[in-house]
Amino acid sequence: MAWLFVAPTIALLLAINIFPLVWMIRLSFTSLNLSMSYLPLRFVGLDNFTDILTDEDVWFRLQTTAQFVIWSVALQVVIGYGLALLINRQFRGHSFWTTIILLPMMLSPAVVGNFWTLLLQPQIGPFNYVISLFTGVPPSSFSMTGQVSLAPWTIVLVDTWMWAPYVMLICLAGLRSIPDYIYEAAEVDRASAWRQFWSITLPMTVPFLMLAVLFRAIENFKMFDMVNLLTSGGPGSTTELVSITLKRAAFEKWRTGYSSALAIILFVTVFGAANIYVKALNKVKQR
Amino acid sequence: MSGSAVAKSGVSRWFSRGPWEAGAMTLIGGGIIMLVQPWSIDLYGYSFVTILAGTIGYVIVSHFPE
Amino acid sequence: MTAALAKSTAHSIVEASPRSKAVAGSLVILYAVITILPLLWIVATAFKSQSDAIAYPPKVIFEPTLEGYVNLFTVRTRQTPDFIAKLPPPETWYDKLVRQRDMVIAGPSKVVPRFVNSLIIGFGSTFLAVFLGTLAAYAFSRFRIPLADDLLFFILSTRMMPPVAVAIPIYLMYRQLNLTDTRLGMILLYTAVNVSLAVWLLKGFIDEIPREYEEAALVDGYTRLQALRKVVLPQAVTGIAATAIFCLIFSWNEYAFAVLLTSGEAQTMPPFIPFIIGEGGQDWPAVAAATTLFVVPIVLFTVLLRKHLLRGITFGAVRK
DSSP: OHHHHHHHHHHHHIIIIIHHHHHHHHHTTBOOOGGGTTSOOOBOTTHHHHHHHTOHHHHHHHHHHHHHHHHHHHHHHHHHHHHHHHHTTOOTTHHHHHHHHHHHHHSOHHHHHHHHHHHTOTTTSHHHHHHHHHHOOOGGGOOTTTOTTTHHHHHHHHHHHHHHHHHHHHHHHHHHTSOHHHHHHHHHTTOOHHHHIIIIIHHHHHHHHHHHHHHHHHHHHTOOHHHHHHTTTOSTTTTOOHHHHHHHHHHTSOOHHHHHHHHHHHHHHHHHHHHHHHHHHHHHHTO | OGGGTSOOOHHHHHTOHHHHHHHHHHHHHHHHHHHHOSSOHHHHHHHHHHHHHHHHHHHHHTTSOO | OHHHHHHHHHSOSSSOOHHHHHHHHHHHHHHHHHHHHHHHHHHHHTTSOHHHHTOSSOOSSOOOOSHHHHHHHEEEEEOOHHHHHHSOOOSSHHHHHHHTTTEEEEEEOTHHHHHHHHHHHHHHHHHHHHHHHHHHHHHHHHSOOTTHHHHHHHHHHHHHSOHHHHHHHHHHHHHHHTOTTOHHHHHHHHHHHHHHHHHHHHHHHHHTSOSHHHHHHHHTTOOHHHHIIIIIHHHTHHHHHHHHHHHHHHHHHOOHHHHHHOSSTTOOHHHHGGGOBOSSSBOHHHHHHHHHHHHHHHHHHHHHHGGGHHHHHTTTSOOO
């Protein structure tokens, strides 16, 4: 009986997710190239995997991705947690302003990447002018998306603009889950505000913070849409995240066998991380 | 459920989930670090096998009794 | 000194002092204003003329015009002033506006079909995902299903996969099935992604509904399906609505699958907007107009969803 309710969902996921996945595993052992699909399917064993795992270029792209993940998540944690602490003071009108702050994360990442290219144009965009207002650097002397030294920070900046509210929202839930009597007891013990933060607030919000960090890290590890439109991996390959490499191999060079192998490496990585994420999720659920 | 009240036998202690799960998670985490670290291409080369082992291991040990 | 003491004790310990509230409030408002400025700039750009939009330095004060919107909805051709002078007088305000730029309207642009695609694919996949999700969530909530945790994890993990990696085999499969660049193909794909969120969220909502009502209904001779429809669904209606909005937002915003698997017929707004081209590169007022129209529903949804946002982004784990 119960199976009748679950079966349609499982059937859909088998058809749209699992069957293609199994097919892709098979293809990852072949040298299929869709631009030369007239060639007979040739099995090459683990060649695609050894190619990728000895290829310095792919390795560099993964490092670029990791740097993007680390910096953007770190910034989002600092800003998000800070905002959550401030909003938790429950000043007047806090719910209105919270909604305003939440808006960026609800938008389409692709559309965000696209309109930030306008904002960041060296001459016609307002961003450089605002920077020059505060620093005195001429606005057309630097390009946030076109300069090797700045482009990696640009994607971190836009991602943080978009997702700091996400971390804020989860941290806020963590702060609100702390019962008042703990602080009252601390107050009786005359613990300083600083001490209360380190011995009560922070430890009790860590599970929530973990949840936010893991989710944002997974999401940014597979980041494609926003960066593809903002810098499309450039200049050179300074912002070429591994998803962009994958898209080029699969949908521009049409190296299906090779890109299937890379896709599986990313799959397994995300799947492993997702296991840890769900564990964190269940930990929070028990609270 | 009823087993938990009884003192743990050697076998069930051997298969208790906690440490195994922690081990598998360490393997996954370590593998991911190997995949993205900028120092050694050899470590990078073995990263995928490590993550794969950790992930498969995790799926198995998460079915061990609590 | 004593006054300060009295003041601090008069307040509840966990309640912040008025001064710290004011400081916190102004910092948050400052951040909110900075964070909303990029969006406001885009909304403003939609009302600029082409030359104001790419003015150097950027213009904060400008004369508003609807040119961006007109350009978004039309295809225009450039003509000589002589040719335009010979034409019969313009029939509509937008004809007039276009002719001032030495152009005539050649026809409607593709934005309306793309918008319709977004709507059809969004609502289609949302409906399917919520329908399937409700059934599955009910089963996970009320029955003992063997390996339930594994199934739930499997369902969730399908959502977390990198979209570009998923698109590779889907592309091959859809080519065989002739589903590439069709609305049906996109609806099925988005349903598969959304159903995972729907199951997790709805399971949380249904878990909160006491079982007693249904059990009473079952005793009264209702079948399971009747009990679900007549007893559970009415109580889960807010949860279902919130879940549906989340699914809709995902399909509405999705880009990676859309850009890799559609090229025309079934293309949605996100891959279309960046390629609204004017005479010299991107037509920014038109792009901004499209962005504005595209974002307005999201703003409304965010306001509607405020209370359920947290649940949505944590797959139902954090409830309040």
